[in-house]
Amino acid sequence: MKFARKNLCIPYAVWLILFVALPLVVLFYYAFTDGTGQFTIFNLTGFFTDPNALGTLVYSFAIAIVTTAVCLLLAYPTAYILATGRLREKQGVILIFVMPMWINFSLRITALKELLDVIEGNLAMYPFLNSVIGMTYDFLPFMILPIYTTIMRLDPAYIEAANDLGADNREAFLKVTLPLSMPGVMSGISMVFLPAMTNYVVLDMLYNSTYIMGSLIGSYFSAYNWHGGSMIALILLGIICLFTLLGSDDEESTNARGGALL
Amino acid sequence: MKKTLRSVFLCLMLLFLYLPILILAVYSFTDSTNIGAIHGFSLHNYVTLFTTPELLGMIFGTLLLAFGSAAIATFLGTIGAIGAFYSKEKTSRMISALNEVPVVNADVVTGFSICILLVVAMHISKDTYVPLVIGHVTLSAPFVYLSVMPKIKQMDPALYEAALDLGASPRTAMNKVVIPQIVPGIVSGFGLAVTLSLDDYFIATYTKPATFDTISTYVVNATKGAQTTIKTALWALSTVIFLVVIVVVAFMNLNGKKQKGEVREKAQV
Numbered sequence: 001m002k003f004a005r006k007n008l009c010i011p012y013a014v015w016l017i018l019f020v021a022l023p024l025v026v027l028f029y030y031a032f033t034d035g036t037g038q039f040t041i042f043n044l045t046g047f048f049t050d051p052n053a054l055g056t057l058v059y060s061f062a063i064a065i066v067t068t069a070v071c072l073l074l075a076y077p078t079a080y081i082l083a084t085g086r087l088r089e090k091q092g093v094i095l096i097f098v099m100p101m102w103i104n105f106s107l108r109i110t111a112l113k114e115l116l117d118v119i120e121g122n123l124a125m126y127p128f129l130n131s132v133i134g135m136t137y138d139f140l141p142f143m144i145l146p147i148y149t150t151i152m153r154l155d156p157a158y159i160e161a162a163n164d165l166g167a168d169n170r171e172a173f174l175k176v177t178l179p180l181s182m183p184g185v186m187s188g189i190s191m192v193f194l195p196a197m198t199n200y201v202v203l204d205m206l207y208n209s210t211y212i213m214g215s216l217i218g219s220y221f222s223a224y225n226w227h228g229g230s231m232i233a234l235i236l237l238g239i240i241c242l243f244t245l246l247g248s249d250d251e252e253s254t255n256a257r258g259g260a261l262l
Numbered sequence: 263m264k265k266t267l268r269s270v271f272l273c274l275m276l277l278f279l280y281l282p283i284l285i286l287a288v289y290s291f292t293d294s295t296n297i298g299a300i301h302g303f304s305l306h307n308y309v310t311l312f313t314t315p316e317l318l319g320m321i322f323g324t325l326l327l328a329f330g331s332a333a334i335a336t337f338l339g340t341i342g343a344i345g346a347f348y349s350k351e352k353t354s355r356m357i358s359a360l361n362e363v364p365v366v367n368a369d370v371v372t373g374f375s376i377c378i379l380l381v382v383a384m385h386i387s388k389d390t391y392v393p394l395v396i397g398h399v400t401l402s403a404p405f406v407y408l409s410v411m412p413k414i415k416q417m418d419p420a421l422y423e424a425a426l427d428l429g430a431s432p433r434t435a436m437n438k439v440v441i442p443q444i445v446p447g448i449v450s451g452f453g454l455a456v457t458l459s460l461d462d463y464f465i466a467t468y469t470k471p472a473t474f475d476t477i478s479t480y481v482v483n484a485t486k487g488a489q490t491t492i493k494t495a496l497w498a499l500s501t502v503i504f505l506v507v508i509v510v511v512a513f514m515n516l517n518g519k520k521q522k523g524e525v526r527e528k529a530q531v
Binding site for chain 2: 005006008015016017019022024026027074095103105106111118140198199200201208214229237
């Protein structure tokens with residue numbers, strides 16, 4: 001075959017179809033069939049009539065919303081301080097704040113658990129609080145990085161212009177910096193919210209509880225209930241699609257996930 | 263006043279991010295089995311870490327999986343990005359859309375769906391490591407694609423044409439002109455792929471052989487009642503990884519500065 005540049009995409013296209021598209025098709029098939037291969041919507045109706053499963057859905061949303069809010073409240077000032085003032089010139093400093101991202105999460109959570117054990121005693125006493133602490137600890141760098149990069153990209157001349165036109169610092173921040181940094185905030189939110197809804201290992205490690213959405217898949221997996229598990233995965237996928245459509249679609253969120261900007 | 267407030271806030275954030283890891287690091291050098299108790303200096307955790315075959319096998323296996331799957335992912339993602347860039351817009355857009363799926367999807371869903379396809383529907387045994395490797399490549403190749411693509415877009419298209427005009431075959435022009443220009447994207451894509459694989463828990467749980475553990479799956483299981491010697495040896499592992507990350511980050515930072523400096527020097531000349 002003659003060499004052509006565009007043919008180079010064939011292996012990867014085949015890979016994506018086989019291992020990204022096809023699994024989702026199979027997931028869909030399993031979600032709407034029972035053990036004998038018969039079509040059924042029982043898995044769907046079962047989920048929405050099971051108070052336990054619905055409770056889990058609500059609880060995961062609550063944890064994810066609170067975690068995202070806490071991360072945002074901590075990450076925005078951090079990113080802002082690092083990207084303005086004296087520290088703006090010292091770009092190495094941000095590395096210290098995102099470095100935990102590259103340390104294996106399970107070891108970091110172990111460290112946190114040991115510390116919280118000493119402070120609180122029994123971690124299962126405050127499940128909600130500890131879930132939020134654990135997830136904030138785990139996901140915070142992923143919120144700091146995208147906000148930091150958007151603020152860094154802002155031309156400081158905008159602020160000077162706002163000041164020249166009579167805005168004080170507070171007004172300049174509220175009317176210029178904050179609105180212009182929203183893309184970073186949005187990608188930070190998408191980086192934290194979805195993992196917070198699904199990452200059940202953090203809770204599992206902290207106090208042996210797995211009362212959030214992702215864990216339902218885990219429990220069906222352990223019970224070899226592929227059909228029920230597929231339905232939960234599909235419901236999660238629906239929620240994820242919704243958020244992706246609502247959220248920003250710029251490249252930052254994807255970059256932030258692995259700290260690619262550095 | 264304001265400056266002090268800023269510094270205090272940053273310090274508190276650093277404390278939150280690093281205190282647990284640092285405390286664990288200190289205690290990894292003692293013979294205590296719980297944080298809080300005060301004991302003498304000891305290196306026995308490090309001895310256990312580097313002499314227990316089970317732990318060494320687990321660490322070595324994790325690294326092998328990370329670098330192996332990252333190599334495959336880098337190859338696929340890079341040629342995928344080059345090919346997609348030169349393809350018709352429709353093809354290119356389809357590849358980019360599918361490429362986004364593992365990026366935005368929850369890892370639980372990615373892992374479970376790959377397990378359903380390969381293990382449940384196609385009956386491929388997990389013991390072959392095939393589902394695990396496919397899972398990790400599928401997770402990380404999209405990130406390679408995303409870090410290579412901007413470099414291809416920045417490239418001057420005239421260079422490739424010039425190589426052809428000067429008599430290079432398309433293949434030679436690709437290898438000698440296009441690839442060298444996108445190397446930074448390929449390298450950072452590879453780095454990303456390695457970190458994603460090292461940090462993954464969900465895809466590994468759903469696709470790995472029962473007898474194989476990555477650091478993540480091993481540690482998660484160990485927190486639920488492992489022997490104390492193993493538990494404290496993992497503190498040592500945490501400290502070692504922490505130090506390795508510091509060294510790598512410092513090295514990359516210095517290297518980056520050096521490169522920037524060189525570019526600046528060239529620009530001045």
